[in-house]
Amino acid sequence: MAALAAPTFSRADVPVALPPGAHPPYPIAPMQPTNGPFLAAIPPVAAHDGNAPAAANALHLPGPDPAPPPPPPVPAVDGPIVLDDDDDDDDGGVDLTAASSDNDDNPAPADPVCASNDSLDGHILRPPPKPEQLDARANFDWEEATTCAICMCEWSDHGPHRIVSLACGHLFGRSCIVRWLTPQVRGERKKCPKCNTIANRNDVRPLFPVAIVGVETEKLDELRTELNKERIAREELERRNNQLQMHLHMARAECIKLEKRLADLDREEKRKKSRIAHDPPSAAPTWKTLDTLQIPIPGKYRLVSPTCDPDLLLMTHQSDHDDHSLLLYSVGANIPVVLPHAHTKLVRAIVVPPTGATSLAATASMDATACLVQLRSQTIIARFALGAPGWSAAFHSSDPNYLFFGRANNTVRMFDVRWPAAPLRDLVDPLGPRGGQFLHSVVHVGSSLITASMRSVVEWRHLDGPAAAPVCAEVVVPPDVPATAQCFAVERCHGRAGLFALAFRGGNMPAKYVVANVPAAGGEASSAAAATDPAASLVVFPSPVMASNSPATLMTRFGMWAHGDHGAYLAAPNEAHRIIDLFDVDGAVSKWDSCLDPKCAAPLLDTKPILLPDRVVLAGVNEQGQLHLFESSAE
Template sequence: MSTSEPSDSVIAMLIDGEDDQEVHELQTDARTPIPKQRREISPSLSSNYGGDGDEGRRKKVLALSDTEGLFCPICMEAWESQGDHQVSCLPCGHVYGLSCIRRWIQQHGGIVAKCPQCNSKYNLKDIIKLFGSPIVVLDESLLKKVRSYEAEVASLKTERASLLAIQDDLFRVQENLFKELTNREEKLSCRGDAASGEKGMERRQSKQWDHHSAHNFLREGILHCKFQLECELAVEGARLFDMDASSQTLVLARRISGLGGTHMLKKVNLISPQQSEDIQLPPGTKPIKDLHISPCGRFTLLASLGKKLSFLSLGSNSFVITYDLPGPAWSCSWDLHKPHCIYTGLQDGLLLMFDMRFSKIPLLSLAGLTSRPIHTIHSLVQNRAFSHTSHKLLTASSSGPCVWNMGSAGPAGERPFLIPGLEDQGVCTSVAYSPSTDNIVASYHPKTDTSARPSGSQVLIKRVDDCFYHKIGSVPVQLNDFQLRKSAIVDIPDCYPLFAYGEELTRGLWLRELPSLKVSQNLEPHQHSILDVKYARSQDKGLLGCLSEDKLQLFSAATKGVFIL
């Protein structure tokens, strides 16, 4: 058996008991040759739909959060007062762009179709063009200002990440210098004070105090963050969740045992957490393996073992789009830079990219390094300091975190690479990523259990540029069982970043400061193991949430300028 791949027995332990029949394909021989890269781009897409330079239609994109009621619900772009994308409506009253609703008919039978929002039947002759005044027309000068501000914000984020990286390097250099100085002085002290052990001890204690004093002096001005419990909710059969602090919405996936193992969603209003709504899943969806609320807070993306990638509107609690996939889906993600692009990772290691404006078939279909399930996907922030056009994805399977090139700086979909230095860490069970600092924390389980309490590890990696990733440090962790559990990185301005995860032995939510990886807080334990951890922040508030199968906890942050002694 290859030493770089986990054993079949370990892979089998990744599977929840309820999902055995759905994911039995996981138990494949680790010696199976790595599949060749597959890249499938639909030839019809380039002919039926224009790109950014299409002369037949000028596409103007606004941020979704700024276009409430001003954009087409199908393509999520602003409609126009005339032309191919003229604002139009159906007899039911729902409004769309003309070209989008015509294309909807062609994709759903060609003659009679249903309204995407209320399922009322209609055909081409029922489409009504609207000529009302005023029609919202995009302000080119305002759009240019928005794009300028976006570029400035991205530049400032890059600058902040670079400064944090420099700070981390300075801390490491400082630590090494102090260690070297202390070692040399201890040797001299032992030689000169061999007969007076008491004086030598006092001198060493004095040097140690000076070390911490200087260390804390350099850290002055950076705050330490503590979390306190704000809300606790009882839930039944919870599996995973996501939340949006701006829209004050939380969505969680559940499995109700009393209904024969029915899978469903629950939407919670964070302003009044007792107010919740149950949402039925489409037939054949099966267990949800991953879900993410969109950056604008209006939609939720869901990946399921029923070979479905679903697009839920949080306004109407209805499923707008459902993609049929070639295999069970284990993960999904929104694109940080293109709100119309989404990704999903399949059980056989395949990565699919969809463009919601165009078609119900994937725009890209790419093979990973192994045939193991892709259990995590993160869209990496574009690092403008090193590349203006590259777009990277971070994914994780049991083999570890991989980086994909999805941009125009190189061949889109070129073969991914495993982050160097992490080849023999064990079985990767979780990867957390922070877009604001480019910190990555990967959690590992040993490939084989040789003791009653196996020891895993958590590894901190700093993304330096598009191709270079620096391993900063790692810490051992005691494990209780073998499951995929999600973790998160907490970034609060002017505070040390934190890594939040469910500690398996105590079943509590633990926080580690970065880059030291020292435990800074151990929050209230649960009766069952913590399955999912998320952090969400708006302009005025940050929330840290953790979920076990019977309880959801939400914590708020408080900062204070104390020093670690």
């Protein structure tokens, strides 16, 4: 027999695919080849009955065989037949291939229409979904399916709010569920927000879906970034606007000050011409309340200092978020301007040059840094590394290029503001701390630097040049001050060189104030001290000790000034009565003079004088930001 070519079948044919050894339940109609001869498979007979041909399973060439019986009909379904390319039954489709193959006892016969691996590209015929299923899809809540049940915001497939699941199967945004499952107290058991199943952060499992229904968050993130940039730009513009308003007000105030100064000079010239040799001394000034202002920026305030502009005050500010900055406040215009990023911890000191000719100010902070601030431009022009927490600061009395900072380790660091990178020298007491660990006060008066801790007061001399050898001596206070008293503040006298005052406290003892003086170089007192002991202190105490009527418990600051013919005065906060004590400290008759009642809810923490040509304005501030102003006038 000649060899037969292998037959090929067209795509339209539906061949029967049977497993090895299986027999179709009915005869198979021969398939029509597209080219060449063909072969027909004759189903085997279950048993030979004697009349059956011996070669029943042999291959036969095509011939006029009788027509095979028709195949059994396909089960009828309602509606048009649709295709379902998955192998689950969640949409209600009917699988026409066969019954479940899991039932091994009753295997269903294969359907010749759908049993082929090549038929309809592997799709399975299913009926259309029922109407109630279509309604369920139409009513599906897509918002609930794409949002986190905790924050009600869309989750995404990446980032901190990516979709995750718990062991119970419920889905959330990762940042929300992690925060939800974080216990607030030890031993607290957290639960799933939806089903109350006990869960913890170890149950959070990230999902890696091939595709999820989500909301694109990239554009939203871009919009949020743009919004944040706009907010920062707006805040910068507002700050710049406040600065420009402050500059305008300062310029106007400068013009008014010059006009007043010109008028004062005219009156002074007329007064000198009409004064006779034996005029009686000027009457003591009287005081009146000028104003009480509430600083509009919330926070805590502690220190206040006058500036070169009599209308501007410099204060320390601590915000509710524990940000420490400086606040430049215009009294006339009620405009506060915050100088940000000054320090990260509490500011302990703010000072201005004694001459008042420059618009500089210096600060010292517990963050071990100090700043030099240009008030006119409202900028920080230099920073100094203190090496230890800063407690106090002082300018040189005659040269504002030199700065002194008292530190927490009982030493003083000296800088030249023209070279802030490195200190000129560190002043270390050769006798040790002398009972105190931090220098809460440093003042430069005359040619001496006075430093004070809670237990000792020390005088330093010969500091004018880097090559000079400094000399230090302990200041011996008058015997009227108890030996157990603590020195808690030292302030120089505004308007009179060489004069300063010390404040003491101790237990229930009323606060005591001592006026001291450093004689000019070559003076009588200076020569007498140098003759006995060149290393002795030159400080003298020309006035008796003055006492308040209540003890001091806070580290309050006082102010001292001398103005014209009215002598020198000292103003100190009285904590118990929440008033200001005024002392006349001129000469040997130093005494309590009067008091000023600001009628404030909290005690004042700092008082400082503002010296004007014709009067003195006294400013006091408390922690709540209430600024109390008093004005002096001659009777």
